[in-house]
Amino acid sequence: MNGPAPAPLAPNGTAAGAxxxxxxxxxxxxxxxxxxxxxxxxxxxxGPPPKAARAGAGVAATLAAxxxxxxxxxxxxxxxxxxxxxxxxxxxxxxxVVVVNAMESEPASRKDxxxxxxxxxxxxxxxxxxxxxxxxxxxxxxxxxxxxAQFQQLGAAVxxxxxxxxxxxxxxxxxxxxxxxxxESTALARWLDGGPARPRxxxxxxxxxxxxxxxxxxxxxxxxxxxxxxxxxGPAWFRQAGTPQEPGTTLVTxxxxxxVPAVLEVALxxxxxxVLDRAGGPTEPxxxxxxxxxxxxxxxxxxxxxPLTRRDLAPLGAAPGAGVLVALPASACGPCETARILAxxxxxxxxxxxxxxxxxxxxxADFATLAAGRADPELPxxxxxxxxxxxxxxxxxxxxxxxxxxxxxxxxFAEDIERHLTRGACPAAHRTPRxxxxxxxxxxxxx
Numbered sequence: 001m002n003g004p005a006p007a008p009l010a011p012n013g014t015a016a017g018a019x020x021x022x023x024x025x026x027x028x029x030x031x032x033x034x035x036x037x038x039x040x041x042x043x044x045x046x047g048p049p050p051k052a053a054r055a056g057a058g059v060a061a062t063l064a065a066x067x068x069x070x071x072x073x074x075x076x077x078x079x080x081x082x083x084x085x086x087x088x089x090x091x092x093x094x095x096x097v098v099v100v101n102a103m104e105s106e107p108a109s110r111k112d113x114x115x116x117x118x119x120x121x122x123x124x125x126x127x128x129x130x131x132x133x134x135x136x137x138x139x140x141x142x143x144x145x146x147x148x149a150q151f152q153q154l155g156a157a158v159x160x161x162x163x164x165x166x167x168x169x170x171x172x173x174x175x176x177x178x179x180x181x182x183x184e185s186t187a188l189a190r191w192l193d194g195g196p197a198r199p200r201x202x203x204x205x206x207x208x209x210x211x212x213x214x215x216x217x218x219x220x221x222x223x224x225x226x227x228x229x230x231x232x233x234g235p236a237w238f239r240q241a242g243t244p245q246e247p248g249t250t251l252v253t254x255x256x257x258x259x260v261p262a263v264l265e266v267a268l269x270x271x272x273x274x275v276l277d278r279a280g281g282p283t284e285p286x287x288x289x290x291x292x293x294x295x296x297x298x299x300x301x302x303x304x305x306x307p308l309t310r311r312d313l314a315p316l317g318a319a320p321g322a323g324v325l326v327a328l329p330a331s332a333c334g335p336c337e338t339a340r341i342l343a344x345x346x347x348x349x350x351x352x353x354x355x356x357x358x359x360x361x362x363x364x365a366d367f368a369t370l371a372a373g374r375a376d377p378e379l380p381x382x383x384x385x386x387x388x389x390x391x392x393x394x395x396x397x398x399x400x401x402x403x404x405x406x407x408x409x410x411x412x413f414a415e416d417i418e419r420h421l422t423r424g425a426c427p428a429a430h431r432t433p434r435x436x437x438x439x440x441x442x443x444x445x446x447x
Contacts, residue, residue: 023241023249026225027265030118039160042121049125050231063133070235071247076101076220077322079310085217088207089134092215096136100127102143102221103183106293106322107438111251112221113150114263120157126224129231131169134217138170142188144178151175179443180348181398185218196446198350201395222251242268246309254279256327273304275325287330288412292321294341295401298412326435333428334413335420339371340433343440345402355399359390363406370417373425383410
């Protein structure tokens with residue numbers, strides 16, 4: 001990686017955040033024991049996995065009704081209602097397929113890695129439950145190829161379940177190329193069909209025709225773990241945390257200028273500032289927080305009391321996204337940090353459509369010019385124009401996220417940008433970068 005090394009992390013390569021019994025659900029076993037849960041420990045804590053008596057529309061409808069009452073939404077970034085996905089796949093013709101999206105290609109996120117390291121069977125319970133409900137005979141678990149330890153740990157968990165004859169469906173583990181857009185749902189389906197791990201634009205939708213032309217349900221690892229708990233404990237229990245509109249807990253990765261970089265489980269609706277406090281609080285004054293990851297939004301300090309919900313963040317042009325909070329200190333250069341992230345995003349575009357081939361590299365180049373402090377009076381207007389043209393034009397949402405990041409940087413760092421354009425690069429531009437960003441080089445392979 002470029003930039004400084006991340007703060008020391010807990011076992012399995014992920015920070016182990018501060019204890020909060022009120023919101024510990026997914027991480028309860030880890031908090032209680034400090035050890036990853038094998039199958040025996042998992043069953044001792046949670047009991048046997050919930051089972052559907054038989055596959056079919058009736059079972060799917062029952063599970064979807066429970067999930068809808070709970071208000072569970074996807075935790076992978078888009079926040080799509082989980083019940084709607086279940087219903088759509090169950091209603092399609094043909095034998096379904098379930099895909100566990102554990103790619104977590106967002107460089108600032110560690111939540112799914114941590115969850116799969118300490119509670120893999122909770123995720124697999126949810127995947128098997130969803131598969132049984134929608135009539136699937138196979139669960140595909142997709143992880144990044146470069147995370148060898150994670151692949152081995154998950155393989156051991158799958159073997160435990162097979163030895164115990166626990167699951168009525170086949171479970172297959174896959175290691176995919178770790179490009180930024182390879183975690184997009186259609187990219188997973190395309191790779192499982194023997195193609196490149198690039199997003200597939202247009203129709204048909206995955207719930208109609210996905211892997212091998214079959215109805216396909218793709219869920220993020222954290223979403224499936226919540227599904228397993230909702231099925232065990234019910235909607236009322238799930239709604240004891242969070243807000244009425246956005247119930248439950250969510251995993252977040254907090255890093256940057258905080259005392260204890262951590263993966264935390266927090267109730268939705270917790271103020272952003274309170275989440276930072278759970279990670280030990282800022283270590284120095286902040287100028288912004290990057291919320292949602294590299295495709296997210298810069299929030300200035302005055303917005304940190306905002307509750308962590310899609311509803312409350314929407315007026316600010318922000319969303320919880322992939323559950324990432326990166327605290328940027330006032331001593332850093334916001335335009336420079338943004339330029340490095342945009343260069344990485346431009347390099348990791350699939351290059352299948354105009355926004356990724358031309359628009360995103362142009363925005364990244366403009367931000368590099370801005371970060372270097374080169375006088376160009378037309379640069380701000382050009383950046384505003386280009387970022388406005390990127391969204392809703394690509395084969396996937398990758399250009400949209402990059403445009404969102406760039407637009408928020410233009411707002412949040414407006415004074416710094418003005419100084420860069422009129423006086424040259426600020427002193428902070430020459431200091432060591434504060435946000436670890438992978439090299440801005442294209443993926444070596446898509447297959």
